Amino acid sequence: MGNAIRKLRIGVLISGSGTNLQVILDGAAKDVLDVDVRVVISNKAEAFGLERARQAGVAAVHVDPTSFPDASAYNIAVREVLVEHGVDFVVMAGYMKLLGTEVLDAFPNRVLNIHPALLPSFPGAHGISDAFDYGVKVTGVTVHFANAVFDEGPIIAQEPVHVAEDDTLETLEAKIHEVEYRLYPAALQLLAEGRLIIEGRKVRIR
Numbered sequence: 419m420g421n422a423i424r425k426l427r428i429g430v431l432i433s434g435s436g437t438n439l440q441v442i443l444d445g446a447a448k449d450v451l452d453v454d455v456r457v458v459i460s461n462k463a464e465a466f467g468l469e470r471a472r473q474a475g476v477a478a479v480h481v482d483p484t485s486f487p488d489a490s491a492y493n494i495a496v497r498e499v500l501v502e503h504g505v506d507f508v509v510m511a512g513y514m515k516l517l518g519t520e521v522l523d524a525f526p527n528r529v530l531n532i533h534p535a536l537l538p539s540f541p542g543a544h545g546i547s548d549a550f551d552y553g554v555k556v557t558g559v560t561v562h563f564a565n566a567v568f569d570e571g572p573i574i575a576q577e578p579v580h581v582a583e584d585d586t587l588e589t590l591e592a593k594i595h596e597v598e599y600r601l602y603p604a605a606l607q608l609l610a611e612g613r614l615i616i617e618g619r620k621v622r623i624r
């Protein structure tokens with residue numbers, strides 16, 4: 419932490435409420451997280467995360483997938499916004515679209531994702547409810563480097579969350595989010611400090 423480390427210039431991709439984004443913006447503002455959020459991009463115009471970005475004085479850009487002929491053209495547009503804003507790392511925080519190789523290839527080993535389950539279990543858009551409905555006793559949170567498969571790629575950090583007898587989907591969601599708000603900033607700080615080394619499928623923390 420502090421000024422010794424060059425801040426990690428990140429672009430955050432969202433699709434919704436942006437509570438994880440908010441934790442990152444707050445950490446950056448308080449200088450407890452060595453990241454500089456250069457731009458927030460959403461595929462959804464109504465994503466509240468765009469408003470959170472604006473309130474933090476960060477560029478907020480809606481890239482509308484429906485205004486492009488295909489997914490490739492959309493991903494090229496996303497890439498252009500990231501490059502324009504001088505982004506070094508891409509941070510997906512509730513981004514509910516598959517990120518195209520057009521972006522991934524421009525940021526090799528430089529795209530992170532958070533998922534609200536213990537991958538490789540329960541990938542997809544409903545990780546919390548899928549795990550809850552399955553009846554697992556333990557689920558959790560995963561932070562990982564992203565690849566061209568949704569919710570796949572070398573795992574940086576995982577933390578288990580126990581499902582109690584009296585948990586409802588809502589109480590489980592609250593427990594998962596609480597872990598997310600700690601785990602993602604912690605992983606980003608390790609990244610900012612240059613402490614994450616990818617070795618094949620594995621990530622070593624030095």
Ligand code: GAR
Pocket residue numbers: 432433434435436437438439467511512513514532533534541542543544545569598
């Ligand atoms: C988070 O729980 C995140 O883990 C999940 O979306 C939520 C976004 O919430 N991501 C995925 O499910 C990715 N497959 P937020 O917009 O309030 O940060």
